[in-house]
Amino acid sequence: MTARPTSRILTELEKAVGTAKLSTDAAVLAEYSRDLGPTDAAALPLAVVFAESVEDVQATVRTCSATGTRIVPRGAGTGLSGGAHAVENSIVLSLERMNRILEIRPDDEVAVVEPGVINADLNTAAAEHGLMYAPDPASHSFSTIGGNIGTNAGGLRCAKYGVTRDSVLGLDVVLADGTLIRTGRSTFKGVAGYDLTGLLVGSEGTLGIVVRATVRLRYLPVDVRTIAAFYPDFASAAAGVLAVGRARVQPAIMELMDAGSLADADRLNGSDLLARGNALLLIQTDGFGAEREAEVVRRVLAGTGAALHAEDPEEAERLVFLRRNSRGIGRDSEFRVGEDVAVPRSRLVDYVRELERMAEDHRVAVKVVAHAGDGNLHPEFWVDSKAPDIREAMARLDRALDESIDVALAMGGTITGEHGIGSFKLRWLPLEHSERLRELEHGVKAVFDPQGILNPGKAV
Amino acid sequence: MTARPTSRILTELEKAVGTAKLSTDAAVLAEYSRDLGPTDAAALPLAVVFAESVEDVQATVRTCSATGTRIVPRGAGTGLSGGAHAVENSIVLSLERMNRILEIRPDDEVAVVEPGVINADLNTAAAEHGLMYAPDPASHSFSTIGGNIGTNAGGLRCAKYGVTRDSVLGLDVVLADGTLIRTGRSTFKGVAGYDLTGLLVGSEGTLGIVVRATVRLRYLPVDVRTIAAFYPDFASAAAGVLAVGRARVQPAIMELMDAGSLADADRLNGSDLLARGNALLLIQTDGFGAEREAEVVRRVLAGTGAALHAEDPEEAERLVFLRRNSRGIGRDSEFRVGEDVAVPRSRLVDYVRELERMAEDHRVAVKVVAHAGDGNLHPEFWVDSKAPDIREAMARLDRALDESIDVALAMGGTITGEHGIGSFKLRWLPLEHSERLRELEHGVKAVFDPQGILNPGKAV
Incomplete structure (x- = not known):
């Protein structure tokens, strides 16, 4: 830590977790201010907390709750929707140091992990037992299980093996007031009470901070x-x-x-x-x-x-x-935005034809990869960032994005198959979720986080 | 309908849905007062509404909401936990007449069904396309998809193909105020907003009335x-x-x-x-x-x-x-209660050994079947209903049941793998869910059903 915290929240946080787990270094703040989503929404946080234990998370959340300070939880920061973008006067709570695989129980086919475990590391450890953790986002070698849970990450193997939600059995979660709860179970099946585990998966850190996950493992294929x-x-x-x-x-x-x-x-x-x-x-x-x-x-x-x-x-x-590795080539001379729609499988051809038409209509470039097994497409639109009138070019890009969303929805699709709403796709959510549905979502949010301090402005 | 409704709610319901869809016949009331769960909690409803359309459901719910009348939704009444047991002064809302398969889209591998469709009927229809609806509770030939959704039903094929939740993509739901909402999606993947679909699955009709479901179909095995x-x-x-x-x-x-x-x-x-x-x-x-x-x-x-x-x-x-068909032999000379615990797979042997010890300790009979692939056991305890001191015998049965739950939880298990909490297992829920967790569940319930009219006293 290079700068001495001056405001009350920083002093309190220093007391709560100690200086070794807190940074207000300008370079650190900049690095942790955003994920890999489009840039427009990020602000610098007041500080970054590097939690190393459940107690660190609880202490941080309690301190923030007492001062009404907003918390942006963060795994590896590899999200593509701005779900980990910092907001004004917020604390970024990094879970990357909580990276221990706590248990692998080969006969139960279950693992218990901290949220900062890298997806591929869990797979390496499970492979010794002939097992695998099935959800495999393209980012699997650098994204965390906690982040994967936050977005209910998909990947390449989903059509056969399911998405993250289908492999998460139970969660330890720090609530917005610092209370630690345990949801779900250690067994493959279980229907006691409401499925709060499933509700938390994909909630992008807006309902609680996942500090431990019990996940189901599957069999490594013999061939x-x-x-x-x-x-x-x-x-x-x-x-x-x-x-x-x-x-x-x-x-x-x-x-x-x-x-x-x-x-x-x-x-x-x-x-x-x-x-x-x-x-x-x-x-x-x-x-x-x-x-x-x-x-x-x-x-x-x-x-x-x-x-x-x-x-x-x-x-x-x-x-x-x-x-x-076909995504994210990101050259300086281009401004690119990736999409994540899904359509019913029978509409794949129609949708791609429409994408090509839109690109032509709006004079933008487009390429597309798809997890075709489940109709999930990742079109990427881009314009020349050195275009003479960049504002006009960006406006064309925006219109293409909007249209790609409209067409996906008209075909019975969704605006996000696996990346999450984050901050970037919030503008399109009302096109998919009715006002009444959003009222329910906000009602649920208020039950879990009445102060609204957990990752505000994300997911719902 | 044989008896003329006299109270205000019955008059209003008759106006709302018409006499052909309403019954106050004593035999009908008795038949619809309970499911196949243990008997202790059932009361006679005021009436049974046989909804034939979404509008019927909305009209019924609006009428009940206006008069604060409690609603017990019901599929085929084959539940084993008393989730469809009527309560005092309630209306039973039967969905059994809403039994149309609305769409099967073979290329999308998706079906859209009304809640009263019998599980096996959907499978018969899907099989024509080389497809199947995977969740297969033992009751599949007489239980409904709506009821299966209510309890997040499991079955024999779950370890490989998942439970009901894993096959439900989207729901049309009538809320407690009569509003119709649509949750989820028609695509295999989708992460827009909170997973309210997953929350509704397994909520036993306490959060809303499912009037339509979009489900994923899987491939009929070639061998x-x-x-x-x-x-x-x-x-x-x-x-x-x-x-x-x-x-x-x-x-x-x-x-x-x-x-x-x-x-x-x-x-x-x-x-x-x-x-x-x-x-x-x-x-x-x-x-x-x-x-x-x-x-x-x-x-x-x-x-x-x-x-x-x-x-x-x-x-x-x-x-x-x-x-x-190994369950439910139900002879008059015996009082039997079936259980539905699940334990981590490695504990199966230990748990069954414990069951045998308990049966001996409490002088009750026990048998057990298990969906062993996912550690879900159905022990059934019974005593002679002609025992000289039946109260003492029932007390022994109760102690055996309680102990079977305690031991399952101590082994890292759950009190219900697939049958649901209903009314019967409510007494054990606090052993599995902490007070804080239950506060959250009740908070969610209040968001969806502020009057508390939907299936009160069930699930949470």
Whole structure:
């Protein structure tokens, strides 16, 4: 800590957690003022608390509650919706130092973790027992379980293995007044009382601070098969998704990349994907039936105009890696905004066609990747940040974003499949949730956080 | 309707929905006064409303809200916890006539149903498209989707396919003031705002009346293999469950039956299960890997002292049928109470050993079946209803029940895996949920139902 805290809240926090866990250093404040979401909403916090224990979290929350100070909880800060953007006069509460895997119980197929555990680290530890933690956001090697819980993170394996909520059995949570509660259970099933665990998952830190999670582990597949199907165009590749579905095969991974995404992946990684086709449908089957499923997938896709490659395990792993790293190329000369809509699967082709039309109408660039297995698309729109009239360019970008949301909703979709509302998507929430529904959400918020100090202006 | 309604509420209800949808017939009132849960809490309702549309539900709820009349929503009345038991001066709102499957969208793998649809009927309709609705409570041939949603029903296939909550994407719900809201989405994934859909699932009709559900369908397995492993005792059979888990094979069904359950099944169905062993571990693998998985299961179980039978499909179906129908033999000479605890899987053997000790200590009879794949046990305790001192016998039964709950909780378990709290298990809820947790639950209840008219005295 370089600067001496002057205001009352900082003095109190110093008393509560000690100087080693508190920072008001300007560089730290700047670094912790935002996540990877669009920039517009972030402010500098008053301080960052680096909690190392449940007691640290309780002490911080009690101090903030007593002074009415707002708290922005934070995992690794890798969110894409501004859910961890700081607000004026707030404290950022980092959980990254609470990173212990407390228990792995192989026979119960359960793990107990602190919120700061990196998703991939839990998977490494579970793998020693033939187990895995199924939810695998593309950020799995640097995002935390706590952050994943905050947004109910999805990932590549969701269509088969479910999202974060489906793997969280119970939570220890520090409430807005500093009370520690335990929700849920340690068993796979349980229906006692209301499902507050499920309510907390995806609530983006607005209802309480998760300090411990009991999660279900699944079996590491004994076999994995990868099929890379390259197509001349995106619409044919999306038709391949429906064909696999009609064959009633449930892949573990079913990802779509369009030409723009293939080009970005090539540029970022030195690969040659675009030379193989203008769209890629990347499918993995897993488990005891992986080989038989892969046979059916190949047979079905052969009828949809795909150029098929049965990838060897090394090349397969590389393709999945390229897919995971196809986002966020972020060049200085461009202003990019990523989206996260989901549509019913049968509308994938229609939606992508609409995206291309919008891009043309508003003169913006677009590329798209999709977790096609569950209809979740990540279009990315961008404009040249050196455009002569940047305000006009940004206005076009905004109109394209708005339209992409409207069209997704009109097709029976949602404005966010897995990234959360954060602060960035709040403007669109009333288009999806009715006024009465939002009243209920705010009512629930008030039950958990009557002062409104937990991550204000996020999620609802 | 045979009797003319005299009080104001009945007149108002008659105006709201018409006489054809309203009954005050004494036999009807008696029949609709309770579900299949223990009897102690039921009272006669003032009337039964048989809603046929969303508008009927809204009109009924508005009428009750205006007069402060309590509403007990009801599906098929097959619940086992008294969640549909009527209370004094209440209206029972039956959803059984709202039994239309509104949509099956095979490419989206989604169905939209009214709450009164019988679980098995949805499965029959989905099967035409190679699809299934996964949650399959033992009551699937006569319980409704709405009732299943109310209790977040489990079933036999949960360990692999999840519980009801995992298949419900969105709900249309009539709130306590008659407002119709839509929660959730039509897509597999979606994280906009709080997960009110998940909150409503399992809330036993205390937060709103579900009038329509959008559910995810899964793929009908291409192959199913059944293994019946008979053991000399229950502990060995439970050890078989852990052995299969350690082999990292995920069966679709993994059921345990003890000698008492096998005897009951034999008596009820004329089968000869008990002649084959004192405990049965019944396993089904399914999907493209079914055969390979079954091979591993057989190899693993052979090392645990099992007498193995690879059942032909017809015999396999019969065994699963016998399991589904092993509950509720209900003879007049006995007073029986079924339980629904769940424990971490590694504690199955310990827990059953404890059950046997309790039965001996309290001189009651016990049998047990278990959804072993997720540690969910259904012990059933009973005493002779013709006992010379029935009050003393019932007191022993009660003590055994209480102890079975205490021991399950001490092992890290839950008091209800899938049947719900209803009215019957309310007395044990404070043992599992802390006072603060219950305050939050009551706070949520007050947000949704400030008058407290929806299924009072249930769930929380």
